[in-house]
Amino acid sequence: MQKNLHPSVIKFKEFVKNNPALIKExxxxxxxxxxxxxxxxxxxxxxxxxxSLGVKASNSVEKNDENKGDWISTILGAVQKMDPNQIQHYINNLSQALGAIQGVISQFQGSQPSQVKPKIEHKHPFSFRKD
Known part of the structure; x- marks a missing residue:
């Protein structure tokens, strides 16, 4: 069984396979x-x-960009490569950061005296009493 590897590790393995000089190193x-x-x-x-190690520079990224030509296919290619779990993790981190920022802002706003006085509302505009 092969473990689920991080995408960067998989790319590094491909890089090593394409450049056997690294294995010799x-x-x-x-x-x-x-x-x-x-x-x-x-x-x-x-x-x-x-x-310096005798590795040839790969131009695969440049070839892919030339082949795609238009931006829609580029965007679709990027969406297909996204890992949903990793995106969810980033969204959760962003949400926690925004919550912390909101908490700090609310603390600063809470320490300032409020300039708007709350209106006192009566349930009935006229107070009639029976005699």
């Missing part, structure tokens, strides 16, 4: 997988560091 003991992954994640696939 690790087997020779010059680098670790962790170091290579961190460099790949922080620097990207187009960085000069990969050229």
């Amino acid at each position: 690790v087997r020779d003991g010059k680098s670790t997988w962790q170091e290579l992954y961190e460099d790949w994640y922080l620097l990207g696939e187009e960085d000069n560091r990969w050229e």
Whole structure:
């Protein structure tokens, strides 16, 4: 059974499969997988560091953009790649942050004296009494 891996790990595995020089780098003991992954994640696939290892820069991102041409297909492609669970997590975090901001704002507003006096409303406009 294969565990559900983070999308960035899956992309890194594809990067390694396309560049066997990285495997040789690790087997020779010059680098670790962790170091290579961190460099790949922080620097990207187009960085000069990969050229020094004999890795060819991938132009797959540029080819995909040229093939799609119009913005609708680009948006649809992005929507298809979204992970619903991750989006829900981000929405929950955003909601909690907004709630905290609202709480802080309400505390500041609560400490200021209110300038509007509440109206006293009577149930009946005229008070009639029976004699």
